[in-house]
Amino acid sequence: MAFLETKNLSFTYPDEEKPAISDVSLSIAQGEFVVLCGPSGSGKSTLLRLLKKEIAPYGDKQGIIHYKGEKLETIDAHLLSKEIGMVFQDPENQLVMDRVLEELIFGLENIGMDSEQMRKRVAEMVHFFGIHHLLDHKVHLLSGGQKQIVNLAAVLLMEPSVLLLDEPTAQLDPVAAKDFLQMIKQMNQEFGITIMMVEHRLEDVFPLCDRVLFMENGTVLTDGKPREVIQQLWKKKMLAKTSYLPSPALLYLEHTKNGQNIPLTVKEGRRWVNTLAINPKAVARNNALVTENKSIFSLKNIDFHYDKKGGNIVNSLSLTVYEGEWLAIVGANGTGKSTLLKLMAGLATPQKGSIKWNGKKIKGPLPLDIVYLPQNPKLLFVHDTIRKELEEVKKRLSLSDGGEKLQLLLSIFQLETLLDRHPYDVSGGELQKIAIVSLLLSSPKILLLDEPTKGLDPEMKKELGQLLMKVKALGVTIVMVTHDMEFAALYTDRCAMMFQGEIASTARTNDFFKGNTFYTTVINRITRGSQVPEVVTAEEARQRWEIIGEDSEK
Numbered sequence: 001m002a003f004l005e006t007k008n009l010s011f012t013y014p015d016e017e018k019p020a021i022s023d024v025s026l027s028i029a030q031g032e033f034v035v036l037c038g039p040s041g042s043g044k045s046t047l048l049r050l051l052k053k054e055i056a057p058y059g060d061k062q063g064i065i066h067y068k069g070e071k072l073e074t075i076d077a078h079l080l081s082k083e084i085g086m087v088f089q090d091p092e093n094q095l096v097m098d099r100v101l102e103e104l105i106f107g108l109e110n111i112g113m114d115s116e117q118m119r120k121r122v123a124e125m126v127h128f129f130g131i132h133h134l135l136d137h138k139v140h141l142l143s144g145g146q147k148q149i150v151n152l153a154a155v156l157l158m159e160p161s162v163l164l165l166d167e168p169t170a171q172l173d174p175v176a177a178k179d180f181l182q183m184i185k186q187m188n189q190e191f192g193i194t195i196m197m198v199e200h201r202l203e204d205v206f207p208l209c210d211r212v213l214f215m216e217n218g219t220v221l222t223d224g225k226p227r228e229v230i231q232q233l234w235k236k237k238m239l240a241k242t243s244y245l246p247s248p249a250l251l252y253l254e255h256t257k258n259g260q261n262i263p264l265t266v267k268e269g270r271r272w273v274n275t276l277a278i279n280p281k282a283v284a285r286n287n288a289l290v291t292e293n294k295s296i297f298s299l300k301n302i303d304f305h306y307d308k309k310g311g312n313i314v315n316s317l318s319l320t321v322y323e324g325e326w327l328a329i330v331g332a333n334g335t336g337k338s339t340l341l342k343l344m345a346g347l348a349t350p351q352k353g354s355i356k357w358n359g360k361k362i363k364g365p366l367p368l369d370i371v372y373l374p375q376n377p378k379l380l381f382v383h384d385t386i387r388k389e390l391e392e393v394k395k396r397l398s399l400s401d402g403g404e405k406l407q408l409l410l411s412i413f414q415l416e417t418l419l420d421r422h423p424y425d426v427s428g429g430e431l432q433k434i435a436i437v438s439l440l441l442s443s444p445k446i447l448l449l450d451e452p453t454k455g456l457d458p459e460m461k462k463e464l465g466q467l468l469m470k471v472k473a474l475g476v477t478i479v480m481v482t483h484d485m486e487f488a489a490l491y492t493d494r495c496a497m498m499f500q501g502e503i504a505s506t507a508r509t510n511d512f513f514k515g516n517t518f519y520t521t522v523i524n525r526i527t528r529g530s531q532v533p534e535v536v537t538a539e540e541a542r543q544r545w546e547i548i549g550e551d552s553e554k
Contacts, residue, residue: 002066003030003194004051004162009063010218011046016059020046022218023063030161033188033195035205037244038215040427040457044198047215048164051196052086053077067162082111085160089167089455091147094154100142101135104154111158125153129183141310143334145176152180156187163187165197169204170454171375173332173483175518178204200457203246203486203522206230207264214244227262243458247486247522251538255547269526277548280533293322295359296477297344297370297446302353304336304343313339314350315501321446326468326478328488328509330519331498337481338375340498341448344479345372369445375454377435381423386415386434389423393438409437412470429460433467440471447471449480453487465491489513489521489536510536 005028011021021043028034036044050056051065053072065072067084088094097103104125108118126132129149139147148168155163165184169177181201185208187193199205206212212229214222222232230249245253248269249262255276263269298321304314313336321327329337342348343355355362357369373380383389390406410416413433418426423434432452439447452468453461465487472478482488488495488509495512497504497519505512513520513536514528524536535541 002027003032003068004028004196005066006047007064007066009047009050009065010061011043011050011057012060013057014059019218020059021050024218024220026213026220026223028194028196030194031188031192032211033185033209034197034211034213035209036196036198036213036215037200037202038221038457040429040455040460042215043218044215045166048086048166048196048198051162052084052164053080055086078111082158083160084162084164085155085158086164086166087148087151087155087168089170091144091151091171094151095139095147098138099135100131100137100139100150103139103150104135104157107154107158121157121159125157129153143176143332144171145173145180145333148172148176148180149183152183160193162194162196165195165199167198167200167455169199169201171333171451171483173330174485176333177201177483181205181208184208200455202244202458203248206246206249226264230262243462247538248526251523251526251541254538254542255545263526266522266525269522270530273526273530273532276532278532279546279548281544281546293324295320296323296357297321298356299343299350300354300356302343302350302355304339304348304350304352312501314343317353317502319496319503319506321477321479322494323445323477324472324475325494326472326492327480328492328495329479329481329498330483330485330488330495331504335498336501337498338450341372341450341479341481344446345370345448347372368442370448371439371442371444371446372448373432373435373439373450373452375451377431378424380435380438384422385420386423386426387419389434390419390438390441393441397442405441405443406437409440413437413467427460428455429457429464432456432464436467436471440476444476446477446479449478449482451482451484452480453482453484461487485513485519485521486537489524490539510540 006024006026009021009024010019012019024047036047038044046057050061054077067075095103097106104122105118108121126135131149131153134142134146134150139150142150169180172180181204184195188195197205206226209226212224212226213220214229214233222229224232230245233245234253246264248264248266251269252263252272263272298319300318302314302317303312305312317340329340331337339348343350381389383392394406415433415437418430418434423431426434452464456464468478469491480492492509494506495509496506507515513524514534521536523538523541524534527534533544535544
C-alpha cells in the first residue's frame with residue numbers, strides 16, 4: 001500500500017478551460033524524498049496544495065488522493081493538519097506571530113498541547129536547529145534564511161509524517177540555501193519524514209533526492225531516479241528541457257558520448273573532468289573594462305539605519321556604477337543589498353555620505369532617470385487589466401510618443417496577447433516582464449532590479465536574461481541584487497559582494513567568480529584546480545574546450 005497516492009487526479013481553476021493538473025497518478029512510498037521540477041505553470045505548486053487539505057485551491061477537482069490508504073477527504077482535518085506540514089516559498093507569508101518563541105509554539109497551542117509537553121518539544125527543536133539566540137527576536141528583523149528556518153522548525157514541532165515544500169530556498173542566499181536543504185535531507189534520513197519539494201535549484205537538490213518528477217502542462221512527463229530522468233530528457237532531445245538539468249550533468253552530456261555515470265555533484269564532476277584531455281580553443285575575448293566608461297552613479301561613505309537602536313544596515317558604503325554596464329550585487333541575507341537599492345532609488349535617505357549623479361552631488365529627490373523594480377512586482381499594479389495599467393503609466397508620464405514606444409516594448413517582450421488579462425492572473429515571469437515594460441516607458445538611464453529571477457523556472461530565467469541584454473543594448477544601465485550565481489555569471493559585466501553593510505569587493509564577472517569559494521558557480525567549483533581549463537559557465541566551456549581523443553568512460 002502506498003503511503004501517499006493520487007489516482008487520475010485532475011484540477012481546473014474557476015473560469016479556466018485548461019486544467020492545471022490533468023490525470024496525474026502517483027505513488028509515494030513512506031520516507032521517500034521526491035523533487036518536482038518543470039516549467040512554471042506546469043502544475044507543481046497546485047499538486048502540492050491539493051495534498052494539503054487546509055489550503056487546497058478552490059476549483060473543479062476530479063480523481064482521488066489517498067493518505068495511508070484512506071481518502072484524504074474522509075480523514076479528520078485536525079489530524080491532517082499535524083501529519084502533513086508545508087513550508088512556502090515566501091517566509092513572510094507563513095509567519096504570524098511577533099517573536100520567534102511565539103511563532104514556534106503557535107501551532108502547538110492551537111492543537112491544545114499541555115505546557116510541559118510543549119516546553120519539551122520546543123527545547124529539543126531549538127537545540128537541534130541551534131536557534132537559542134533567536135527566541136526573543138522579533139521575526140520581522142530576521143534574515144530570509146533565519147525566517148525560513150523558524151518556519152521549518154514550527155512545522156516540524158507538529159511532528160508531521162509528510163513535509164511539503166514549495167520552492168523554500170527562493171529567497172535564500174547560496175550558503176543559507178545549502179544549509180537549509182541539508183537540514184531537509186537530515187530530517188528525511190534521521191526521522192524518516194516523507195519529503196515532496198518543488199524546487200528550481202536543481203544543482204542542490206538532485207544529489208539529495210531519491211526521485212524526480214518532471215512536470216509539463218499539468219502532467220508528469222518523466223518519473224524516476226535523478227540520473228534516469230536526466231537521461232530520459234537528454235535522449236529524447238528535449239532541448240528546451242536541458243535548462244532544467246543540473247550543471248554537472250549538462251557539462252558532462254555536452255562533452256561526452258557516454259550517458260552513463262552522469263555526475264550530480266561537484267565531487268563526481270571533478271572526478272570526470274580529470275579524465276579529460278582538452279586542447280583550449282583560442283577564443284576572442286572582450287577585454288574592455290566597464291570601468292573605462294563614464295561614472296553615471298556613485299555613493300561614497302554612505303551610512304543608513306532604519307532604527308538608531310538597531311545599528312547601521314549600510315555602513316560606510318562606497319560604490320561606483322558605470323554607464324552601460326550590468327552590475328550584480330551579491331551577498332548573504334541581511335547584509336543590506338535590498339536597502340542599498342532603495343537608497344539608489346531614492347526610497348530611503350542616507351544619514352551620512354554623498355550620492356553623485358553624472359558627477360554632481362544630489363540634494364533632494366533623485367532624478368526620474370532611475371527606476372526600481374522590487375522583489376514583488378505586484379506592488380506596482382493597481383488596475384484590473386494590464387492594458388489599463390500601461391495606459392495609466394503613459395498618461396502619468398505625458399508621453400508624446402507613448403503609443404509607439406509601448407508597441408515597441410510589447411513586441412520586444414512578446415506581451416501583446418496579455419493586455420486584457422489581470423496582472424495577478426499571469427505567471428511570475430510574465431509579471432516581471434510587464435513591470436519592466438512599464439518602467440522602461442519613462443526611458444530611464446538606470447534600471448534597478450531586486451531579485452528579478454526569484455521564483456522563475458530555468459527557461460524563464462534564460463528568456464529574462466536575453467531580454468535584459470536587449471534593454472542594456474538600448475543604453476540602459478542595469479544594477480541587480482541577486483542570489484542567483486548562475487544567472488549573474490551568464491549575463492552581467494561586473495559583480496560586487498556586500499558584507500556587513502558595505503561593499504567588500506568588486507571585479508569583472510568572470511574574475512569575480514573565479515576568485516570566490518562559496519559565491520561562485522557549480523561549474524567553476526568543478527573545473528577550478530583541475531587539469532582542464534577553468535571555466536565559470538557551461539557556455540564558456542563550449543567556447544573554450546576541445547576534447548582530444550576519448551575520456552576513460554567511453
